[in-house]
Structures are given as structure tokens and as C-alpha cells.
Amino acid sequence: MDSQSPRRPWWRRPLIAVPAALIALIVVAAGLWAFQPWRVLTTRTTDEALPTASEPAAPGADASEEGAPDGEPTEEAPEEEPADTGPVILAEGDFITQEHNTSGTVQVLELADGSRYVRFEDLATSDGPDLHVWITDQEAGGDWFKYRDGRYVALGELKGTHGSANYEIPADADISGMTSVVIWCDRFSVAFGSAPVAL
Numbered sequence: 246m247d248s249q250s251p252r253r254p255w256w257r258r259p260l261i262a263v264p265a266a267l268i269a270l271i272v273v274a275a276g277l278w279a280f281q282p283w284r285v286l287t288t289r290t291t292d293e294a295l296p297t298a299s300e301p302a303a304p305g306a307d308a309s310e311e312g313a314p315d316g317e318p319t320e321e322a323p324e325e326e327p328a329d330t331g332p333v334i335l336a337e338g339d340f341i342t343q344e345h346n347t348s349g350t351v352q353v354l355e356l357a358d359g360s361r362y363v364r365f366e367d368l369a370t371s372d373g374p375d376l377h378v379w380i381t382d383q384e385a386g387g388d389w390f391k392y393r394d395g396r397y398v399a400l401g402e403l404k405g406t407h408g409s410a411n412y413e414i415p416a417d418a419d420i421s422g423m424t425s426v427v428i429w430c431d432r433f434s435v436a437f438g439s440a441p442v443a444l
Contacts, residue, residue, distance in 0.1 A: 348369050363380060392436060
């Protein structure tokens with residue numbers, strides 16, 4: 246009767262163990278890249294002041310002026326009251342929690358120079374990969390898949406998970422009919438939170 250040596254476990258066979266270990270390493274690395282689980286424990290705080298309008302250019306010193314005759318005092322023009330250049334609030338709403346607990350206030354502002362901003366105040370949300378700020382024509386709250394199907398304007402990456410920050414709206418963007426501001430995770434197509442803003 247022939248004697249047979251016992252089979253070695255698969256992990257002791259180099260032709261099987263090495264490729265399996267490499268595949269497992271790739272899967273783990275891909276999972277860490279995609280989910281970035283350490284972000285559950287991280288926060289980023291911003292503290293931006295209200296946006297201000299750009300100042301108009303001062304008149305040139307070489308502008309033509311009529312001088313007074315020699316020896317006669319010139320009359321000074323009366324000082325004009327400075328115009329109110331503070332932002333006008335076009336819309337305002339509070340965040341609604343969706344995929345992650347999110348709170349704070351959203352304002353859509355217009356400055357004296359015509360520039361427009363979305364401003365977050367007292368924001369508190371979770372950190373995550375690939376987070377962006379959108380203004381959309383979809384209702385705030387509810388199913389987040391709808392935001393991909395509607396009209397939206399991307400305002401850039403989320404600057405911080407906590408605090409106050411400004412996001413400039415492109416000058417050529419049409420925001421009429423927009424109804425919400427969304428913190429959007431582009432990697433997984435989910436909304437962390439949204440706020441109603443009727444424009």
C-alpha cells in the first residue's frame with residue numbers, strides 16, 4: 246500500500262498564498278481609499294467673515310479739473326454719505342439632516358457689486374471623502390438620489406465641517422428657481438445634509 250504525504254494547507258503553498266495575499270492587500274487599500282474611515286474622527290473648522298463687495302476704482306489723479314483763478318479759494322465738494330455695501334439676503338434656511346447629522350444656517354447673499362455667495366453659518370456636520378457644495382432645484386431633505394437628476398450649480402469643495410464659510414456663485418450662473426443648498430458626497434452620490442432656499 247502506497248503511503249501518501251498529507252496535503253499542505255493552501256496558505257503554505259506559495260503559488261496560492263502569495264497571489265491571495267496581494268489580492269487581499271489591494272482590496273483593503275481600495276476600501277481605505279474609497280471610504281477613508283478615519284474621517285469619522287476628524288473635523289475641519291472655518292471662520293470666514295461675511296463677504297464684502299470689491300471697491301470701485303478711485304478716479305484718476307490726472308482727471309481734468311477746472312482750477313479756481315489765482316488767489317481765490319476753491320470750494321470743497323460736500324462729502325457724500327458712504328453707500329451701504331452690506332450683503333442683501335436673497336434666501337435663508339436651516340440644514341436638514343440626511344445621510345449624516347447636519348445643522349447650521351444657509352444664506353444666499355448678493356453684494357453691492359452684483360456678486361453672489363452661499364454662506365454657511367454655525368455649520369456642524371461629519372467629515373467625509375470628496376464633499377462638495379451644490380445649489381440645486383430639488384427640494385431639501387428626503388431621497389438624495391434626486392439631486393443628480395435635477396439642475397444644480399457646483400460651488401466647490403466643502404471648506405470645513407464646522408463653522409462659517411462663503412462659497413461664491415459663478416457670475417454667469419442662473420440660480421432662478423433653485424430651492425436648496427446641498428452638502429454632496431460625490432464619491433458615493435449621497436447628501437450629508439441640505440437646506441431649503443427659495444430663489
